[in-house]
Amino acid sequence: MRLRGHLVTHYDSLLSRVAARLGSRERARDALQDAFVKLSGDAVLEEVRHPTTYLFRMALNIAANSRRKDSRLLGFDEVASLLDVPDDAADPSRVLEARSEVQIVKRVMAEMSPRRFEICSAAWLEGESTLDIAQKRKMPLRTVQHELRQASLEIQKALARPKVVALRQSGSGVS
Numbered sequence: 001m002r003l004r005g006h007l008v009t010h011y012d013s014l015l016s017r018v019a020a021r022l023g024s025r026e027r028a029r030d031a032l033q034d035a036f037v038k039l040s041g042d043a044v045l046e047e048v049r050h051p052t053t054y055l056f057r058m059a060l061n062i063a064a065n066s067r068r069k070d071s072r073l074l075g076f077d078e079v080a081s082l083l084d085v086p087d088d089a090a091d092p093s094r095v096l097e098a099r100s101e102v103q104i105v106k107r108v109m110a111e112m113s114p115r116r117f118e119i120c121s122a123a124w125l126e127g128e129s130t131l132d133i134a135q136k137r138k139m140p141l142r143t144v145q146h147e148l149r150q151a152s153l154e155i156q157k158a159l160a161r162p163k164v165v166a167l168r169q170s171g172s173g174v175s
Helices: 002-009 011-022 025-039 051-072 076-083 092-110 114-125 130-137 141-160
Strands: none
Touching (some): 092 114, 092 141
């Protein structure tokens, strides 16, 4: 109880010293308020030889702990940026594009040789490993790998082609 009384009595001088050290009068007030509350607890302290120095260090330690705690919290801008998550839901244009790409893949696969189509179906649709495909079909592993690589290249090439967009004919030309 003596320290609380000392804090009240010497509040102005402590506030000036703590504010000078922290660089902010507001943070110094907060630190001294927290020190006062902490001294109100049930903890019984033995006699302190230099109460002003003790209270000064206590306020600085409280301010440092508060600063560390605040640095772990996100600021308003950080929270706002986290809440600004793009919507990954499929919009109509993305659905249409995906359907178009599926049609391209189906067309490319329909044009494959029967062996390549069988190997691709086993690997991509049934999830078989290249080793299993080779063993079941009694063909070299390198052949299976080659067929899958070629099929992938064909599909990538077909998907990379620029899409043809129909242009409207206007009376004065193309628009």
